Amino acid sequence: MADILTTVSTAINLATRLREIGKNIEDAEFKNLLADLSLELADAKLKIADLVSENASLKEKLNEVTSATGERCPSCNNRTFKIISTRPHPTFGDLGAKEREYKCSTCGFEESKLVDP
Ligand SMILES: [Zn+2]
Known part of the structure; x- marks a missing residue:
């Protein structure tokens, strides 16, 4: 993608040279x-520079999503649903049950799960 910027820069230089010649x-x-x-x-x-930058961030995001190894998110179905915290369950904690908080890094969906001992 850097090549297209070089191409446009060359085109701008050509137009500048034409302007010099055009003085006559x-x-x-x-x-x-x-x-x-x-x-x-x-x-x-300018628009190409924006697209190059957007393309780079989209590639990064795509790589993040396709190489994710977490559970499938119930909302967006990507494997980016990961555990972010765990604690004794508020009601069943005394019996050894845990409550795990999950969050999806793609869509932001959050859910807590009860885990039996
Ligand atoms: Zn999701």
């Missing part, structure tokens, strides 16, 4: 079109 051409329409082209290219470069 007394054609208002030519100059206006060249100015428009330079603006469009600068805008495209």
